[in-house]
Amino acid sequence: MALANSDQEHDVETEIAIAGGGLVGAALALGLAQSGISSAVIEAEPLIDDAAAATDGRASALGYPSWRMLLALGLGPELEPHAQPIDQILITDASQSKITRKFQSSPLSLHFDSREKPIGGPLGMMVENRHLRCALARALTANPKIRVLAPARIARLEALPAKARARLEDGRDLNAALVIGAEGRRSAVRAAMDVRLIQVDYEQTALVATLAHDRAHDGVAHQMFLPGGPVALLPLQGHRTCLVWSEKTAFAKSVLAQSPDVALREIRARIGAVLGEISLEGQLWSFPLSMALAETWVKSRLALAGDAAHAIHPIAGQGLNLGLRDAAALAETLRDARRSGADLGAETTLLRYQRWRRFDTATTAFACDAFNRLFSNAIAPVRLARRLGLAGVDAIGPLRRLAMQIAAGGAGDLPLLLRGEALAP
Ligand SMILES: Cc1cc2nc3c(=O)[nH]c(=O)nc-3n(C[C@H](O)[C@H](O)[C@H](O)COP(=O)(O)OP(=O)(O)OC[C@H]3O[C@@H](n4cnc5c(N)ncnc54)[C@H](O)[C@@H]3O)c2cc1C
Numbered sequence: 045m046a047l048a049n050s051d052q053e054h055d056v057e058t059e060i061a062i063a064g065g066g067l068v069g070a071a072l073a074l075g076l077a078q079s080g081i082s083s084a085v086i087e088a089e090p091l092i093d094d095a096a097a098a099t100d101g102r103a104s105a106l107g108y109p110s111w112r113m114l115l116a117l118g119l120g121p122e123l124e125p126h127a128q129p130i131d132q133i134l135i136t137d138a139s140q141s142k143i144t145r146k147f148q149s150s151p152l153s154l155h156f157d158s159r160e161k162p163i164g165g166p167l168g169m170m171v172e173n174r175h176l177r178c179a180l181a182r183a184l185t186a187n188p189k190i191r192v193l194a195p196a197r198i199a200r201l202e203a204l205p206a207k208a209r210a211r212l213e214d215g216r217d218l219n220a221a222l223v224i225g226a227e228g229r230r231s232a233v234r235a236a237m238d239v240r241l242i243q244v245d246y247e248q249t250a251l252v253a254t255l256a257h258d259r260a261h262d263g264v265a266h267q268m269f270l271p272g273g274p275v276a277l278l279p280l281q282g283h284r285t286c287l288v289w290s291e292k293t294a295f296a297k298s299v300l301a302q303s304p305d306v307a308l309r310e311i312r313a314r315i316g317a318v319l320g321e322i323s324l325e326g327q328l329w330s331f332p333l334s335m336a337l338a339e340t341w342v343k344s345r346l347a348l349a350g351d352a353a354h355a356i357h358p359i360a361g362q363g364l365n366l367g368l369r370d371a372a373a374l375a376e377t378l379r380d381a382r383r384s385g386a387d388l389g390a391e392t393t394l395l396r397y398q399r400w401r402r403f404d405t406a407t408t409a410f411a412c413d414a415f416n417r418l419f420s421n422a423i424a425p426v427r428l429a430r431r432l433g434l435a436g437v438d439a440i441g442p443l444r445r446l447a448m449q450i451a452a453g454g455a456g457d458l459p460l461l462l463r464g465e466a467l468a469p
Contacts, residue, residue, distance in 0.1 A: 068350030075375030
């Protein structure tokens with residue numbers, strides 16, 4: 045394809061181009077840099093390194109392996125002051141108003157406790173996305189192996205036999221052995237790859253807020269299954285909690301249209317007194333929920349990672365964890381290819397990454413989909429069956445410990461970064 049108006053002086057030559065400098069794209073660039081591979085990150089928004097400004101209201105429940113990866117990427121000093129360990133997880137098929145703080149009242153629930161040591165650390169860490177974004181932005185701009193192009197977008201993309209060539213919206217051309225799409229749910233690289241998508245619209249919206257409260261959360265994460273959708277209370281540092289409240293979209297819209305006092309009343313009705321007196325810290329945010337799985341993740345010179353490959357329901361807090369696994373597996377695959385002298389953008393190289401990641405992702409996505417359908421449902425026999433299921437897993441020690449390990453992301457063939465080992469060239 046002929047390309048016009050090239051700004052030759054500022055054209056970009058790089059080994060790898062990563063479209064999207066979100067949490068996954070940024071972590072991938074850092075993993076590649078550790079492996080001695082240079083990259084250019086093309087991010088649509090300006091990079092923000094001020095945590096006060098860079099908020100989308102969300103916080104991420106990171107499984108312990110994901111947390112180890114962030115430490116192995118050198119982000120510990122930036123993130124540790126803001127991270128809250130998750131020591132226990134309580135999963136209940138009921139409103140929290142029926143549960144006491146000490147978890148004594150419901151025998152039909154599932155309780156994970158890090159003292160059972162499924163993976164040798166806390167069950168996970170909670171970090172607000174604004175802190176993750178800032179830490180990653182600072183690390184990207186400080187790394188000599190990474191070039192950040194922001195704000196910038198790819199306007200046209202071509203996979204040629206020996207390289208990928210992108211035309212940026214500002215007229216520059218970019219040449220790379222490989223272009224990776226990490227631009228989230230509406231990936232332009234995925235669109236250019238023309239791959240089939242498996243899509244589900246949940247007709248649910250997640251309402252997200254930070255709650256301030258007077259009782260200590262004691263490092264306990266709560267997942268409550270209510271007929272409108274799941275409600276999660278995720279502990280943050282101090283007397284603060286991240287609420288992720290999924291509801292039918294029409295109801296969520298009506299909550300958003302009313303005053304914060306109405307929202308607080310609805311929240312109290314769902315979570316009871318488990319956190320004591322609550323107030324909203326900042327605004328209520330909303331995220332429409334859908335699933336979109338790419339059937340193919342790689343083609344010659346092109347690959348997908350993170351939500352660009354698999355956007356899933358946040359019911360189990362797994363989306364970013366999966367995306368970080370992609371970043372770790374892809375960086376390691378490319379590092380190994382470089383060591384053996386292979387072409388980084390060849391389809392044979394990239395298929396190893398796809399084989400490593402696609403099965404884990406599909407099973408997690410469909411499990412989240414099934415959980416959401418099973419639990420966002422008030423039919424009496426279904427309620428009884430799922431409550432007995434939770435209680436059954438809770439009663440059987442080895443099964444409970446296995447479920448805990450899977451929930452914490454410690455199962456399967458973990459890439460080196462997720463085992464806490466930095467990548468070397
Ligand atoms: C309510 C909610 C709660 C969640 N909680 C958790 C949790 O607790 N734990 C967990 O593991 N996951 C959680 N997730 C999922 C998690 O947030 C996502 O999986 C994760 O953000 C995906 O990261 P990403 O970098 O792939 O995509 P994104 O975070 O979407 O980042 C994409 C980046 O690409 C940029 N971009 C977009 N278009 C372009 C373009 N054309 N060109 C260049 N750049 C572009 C964007 O500006 C952005 O910076 C949650 C999701 C939701 C909705």
